[in-house]
Amino acid sequence: MTAAPTSLIPPLGEPRPQPVPVVEETTLPNGLRVVVVPRPGVPLVELRLRIPFAAANARNAGVHAARGSVLSGAVLLGTQQHDQTRIAQLLQTHGAELSVATDSDRLVFGTTLLPGGLAPVLEVVAELLTGAGYPADQVDGERDRLAERIAIARSQPSTIARSALAKRRYGTHPYAIQLPDADLVSAVRAPALRRLHRERVLPAGSILVLVGDVDPRAAADAVAAALAGWTGSGKAVEPPAVTELRPAGIELVDRPGAVQSNLRLGGPAPARTDEDLPAARLAAMIYGGYFSSRLVENIRERKGYSYSPRSAIDHQRAASSFLVEADVATEVTGPALLETLYELGRIALTPVTEAELDAARRYVLGSMALSTATHAGLASTLSALLGVGLPADWLRTHQQDLEAVTVEQVQQAAARYLAPEALTAVVVGDASRVAAELGALGPVTVSGGGEEA
């Protein structure tokens, strides 16, 4: 492969300074943290309210996940003052539509809105936080739809693969649950949601982020006026500590007739607060984190095995993960896993080049700048960072840390986190066609669980 004559490729100009967001922070007497970031751009405000929502322990994790997922839809079903339609209309008047989502760590209310609607939208949010009614009949309808949606999601091979990997890594820890159990969902009733709301939808530990066309003082006043009455008492619940099981060999989830196999590898990665993170992040990038990576060049652009092989570091509150994913044609399953493992071994044992490191570093810095260059992107990023206890200027210090990473540090991080030995393997595919060749790469355990494909 020859590079173009360097004279023809235009050099990069001088980088222009990134605007630094001004973050105004207050804490209400009820414990709610309020973070306001005025920003030039379109006349909109982005709202994110993040509420800690982890399962307290493994024993109740399944029920908690089921109830939490129903609650995230049912909280919008009405209050003493307004029914569901009227709430949606009140929001829509200001360009808003609340989305409410849960995962194993938190419950998040989010919307965009026209700037003039800040006070009335906050009032609707407050009304839901303090007075969601969970009308029994409508809760039943919401629950039944959710159970149907879960059944549909469980037929998706990517969902089957993600669930199998989480279960294999985490066993009985709440993080093993990627999608609530449909039977547990079907058992949810309105009184349980009212109780869950009372016990867990609390201002303590919660963070409200507003980004965009806002005046910080006026916004903080509007928040204080609307949300002062949200007073539920209690402490935020953190997820229990994680122990990875690290089982050896390959779990093969049988999906008879599948035309593709879904390869998934996962293992521990440094947390956002860990000093290893910058180097590990760059190692994951060079391995398979972007198009210019080794894995993409190998199994896509040279061998044509896969459309979008990828790797990434994913953060949850109590565990961070290095993950590798590739969906490959059934007939090349063994060779594709071989190349995936080969590239992991190579990066774990031999140094990356300075050019690879510089390219990955510039890409990470550039894509961080792009992803926080919109109201919505900055609001979601800040909400996630503050929610795990990081300061708002983490973005800036993390950039500095990335700048300083050396080839040696990347190799140390790769040896620790990217070595094939450190990773748990799951393949979803047609066992009758792929089990034998996967057996050449490690002991294979076949499990059911994949629907007939």
Add this chain to the structure above:
Amino acid sequence: MTAAGTELTLRHPVERFTLDNGLRVVLAPDRSVPVVAVSVYYDVGMRNEPEGRTGFAHLFEHMMFQGSANVAKMEHARLVQAAGGTFNGSTHQDYTNYFEALPAEALERALFLEADRMAAPAITEENLRNQIDVVKEEIRVNVLNRPYGAFPWLQLPQVAFESFANTHDGYGSFVDLESSTVDDATDFFHRYYAPGNAVLCIGGDLDVAETEQLVRRWFGPVAAREVPPLPPTGEPSPTTVRSAVVEDRLITAPALALGWRVPDPVGDFDTYLGTVLLAEVLSEGDASRLERRLIHGDRTAIAQSSYVGLFGDPFDVRDATLLTTQVHHPAGVPAEKVTAAVHEEIERIATDGVDAEELRRVQARTEAQLLQQSDSILGRTLSFAAAELVHGRAELAGELAARLAAVTPEAVQAAARGLDPGTVAMLELRPAGGAR
């Protein structure tokens, strides 16, 4: 016109010029963040594919990332990403686009890369075979190995339309893909990738005069070629109900798509705007007509959505196109029951209209969504480029919020009258072996 609409129109002025080789250039400066977006839109999409070459527009899009006269394989990605930028391309019904979002200091590099492949992409046997394999994996991921894969965009047009241009599989059959040759690709490039058949749109942190110079330096030398005439893709309006049932062996719960022909998105734009808002009245959010009826009232559906344009963007398509209502419903609910309720709700709007307050709310929501999309430099640049290519006026993208805010309840009522149950195209997706 609302305040925000006015502001958006004024805040993003558009400059344009045309090179001697025919390339249309649109510049949309905005110096608030040090980011630029570069996009090239070629006026060729899935609807232009010849018979026997289904999926070729998309396969060719992949070939444009395989290097060019002065750029080795993988180097395109490296040169963009090592500058801190991101890139992609996508194939649509009426165009194929390529784009980068980068730190402002990488602007000239992106222009070099786009000009180099506009002049001479590396169309080789080895690259073609490799990308045929990659595209087949893409189709397996998104269609063959995925429940509801490509529903309904691959199947509904076959029911709704007549011509090959409008009905064929735009992802392509494996037979057509595998039989593609280097000569096919070279011919396709010469015919459709002429500079005069493209729009270059650059948005973000740029100086207009300086950027014009850079554009002339890199794109000026690309030789002019003949530009193919725009093929007509309109069709006579249907006069009957057409329907089909497709079995999907990967699904457990059925789904349903209803499609109606809508006014010409370009030639009859004002009428078309009424249809665009009708889709929002029908399905956007908990206050919408079909959410209230199907989800919360009848409880006959799991999820519903209505949208205009095959891929959900009403402003980047030419005639003929559809308003599609898509519903996932439990296996125990017959499709006819859902269909009847949808027709009833549309009939209610056709007869009684929408009240001004309801429409005002929907317009506020639509405005917020348009603003949100245009908050990203890349999103805004792509909207400008599509408006220039499809509507001949990039400025239209900045005016949409205001144009939609001016639509009257009567226009939405008229749009509902156009969704005649007697001319609907219906597609039922059922679990293989009958509903379980």
